[in-house]
Amino acid sequence: MRFSEICQHKDVTISFELFPPKTAEGEVKLFERTIPELLKLEPAFLTCTYGAGGSTREKTLDIVSRIVKEVHYEAASHLTCVGASRADLVGYLEQARSNGIDNLVALRGDAPQGDDTFRPHPDGFKYAVELVAFLKQLGGFDIMVAGYPEGHPECPDKHLDWQRCAAKVEAGADAIITQLFYDLNDFYAFEDYLVNKLGVRVPIMPGILPILNLEQIQRFCSICGARLPEQLIQRLASYGDDKQASRKYGVELATEMSAELLRHGVPGIHFYTLNRSDSTTEIIHNLGLLTNKSAS
Numbered sequence: 001m002r003f004s005e006i007c008q009h010k011d012v013t014i015s016f017e018l019f020p021p022k023t024a025e026g027e028v029k030l031f032e033r034t035i036p037e038l039l040k041l042e043p044a045f046l047t048c049t050y051g052a053g054g055s056t057r058e059k060t061l062d063i064v065s066r067i068v069k070e071v072h073y074e075a076a077s078h079l080t081c082v083g084a085s086r087a088d089l090v091g092y093l094e095q096a097r098s099n100g101i102d103n104l105v106a107l108r109g110d111a112p113q114g115d116d117t118f119r120p121h122p123d124g125f126k127y128a129v130e131l132v133a134f135l136k137q138l139g140g141f142d143i144m145v146a147g148y149p150e151g152h153p154e155c156p157d158k159h160l161d162w163q164r165c166a167a168k169v170e171a172g173a174d175a176i177i178t179q180l181f182y183d184l185n186d187f188y189a190f191e192d193y194l195v196n197k198l199g200v201r202v203p204i205m206p207g208i209l210p211i212l213n214l215e216q217i218q219r220f221c222s223i224c225g226a227r228l229p230e231q232l233i234q235r236l237a238s239y240g241d242d243k244q245a246s247r248k249y250g251v252e253l254a255t256e257m258s259a260e261l262l263r264h265g266v267p268g269i270h271f272y273t274l275n276r277s278d279s280t281t282e283i284i285h286n287l288g289l290l291t292n293k294s295a296s
């Protein structure tokens, strides 16, 4: 089922992001433990990332196809332009379509490790907006794209980056999922600019990453360029090596942020689960979002 149809049946569209495990054991755990636990939380759909440089291309397709065909649940494949010609992309899309995948998260992607700038394939795309237009022309998929409440790190002006985000919607994107952020005002400013200044009318879904510990979140933020407020750093530092206490605080913070965003009226929330179900389960229970209250 396409994203736009799924949304019509949901008051709040909750989605969970997974990544392709590196090992066969990791994949068994994903399908035998993590996904069944996450599905008890009644998400609208799952998504699976697409590794840098297309490194997990086959794995991503395999995981999303298994979720759709074996688990019988909606799942979107992330797809990037990195190292891909148009013919490579068409090959991927044909397989995705024949495996029943209806939804994509269309991205430019980042330069492979060791490269500092993104270099498009000579017969590929330089920006996600071009990929979106290409996908729209091919048809057959609903398309989600990335948005950056603090502006994309490569763009010197966040308003310019937000205009480029709106251009992806203009090109055919059906929804925006945001990068992680820890200051709600960044999200509100982004949303306000897109909706009220640029007239964007598709759902804008905040992306929430439940923090595990200071080291982990500092690493993520340095990779994706998101800002970690000083107060948050100090709070996490105060837990020292107590990983349980840090994770518990991560759950509390994600619950508070999500509750506030829902009160504000967001149409849904995308959780970066990191292939774990514990924190996400606690957050969804805290938010009281389950229709089947007996689910545990």
Ligand SMILES: Cc1cc2nc3c(=O)[nH]c(=O)nc-3n(C[C@H](O)[C@H](O)[C@H](O)COP(=O)(O)OP(=O)(O)OC[C@H]3O[C@@H](n4cnc5c(N)ncnc54)[C@H](O)[C@@H]3O)c2cc1C
Residues within 6 Å of the ligand: 048, 049, 050, 051, 052, 053, 078, 079, 080, 105, 106, 107, 108, 109, 110, 126, 127, 128, 129, 145, 146, 147, 152, 153, 154, 155, 160, 161, 164, 177, 178, 179, 180, 207
């Ligand atoms: C929800 C989400 C999921 C993600 N999933 C993955 C994944 O699975 N795999 C992965 O490798 N990465 C993933 N990423 C990371 C993403 O690939 C990087 O952030 C990447 O640097 C930008 O991708 P984009 O699609 O936002 O690019 P774009 O929208 O193309 O933007 C990239 C940069 O180009 C600029 N730009 C856009 N259009 C123009 C133009 N016409 N002229 C000049 N400049 C322009 C933008 O301002 C921005 O600075 C994800 C990010 C998010 C938020």
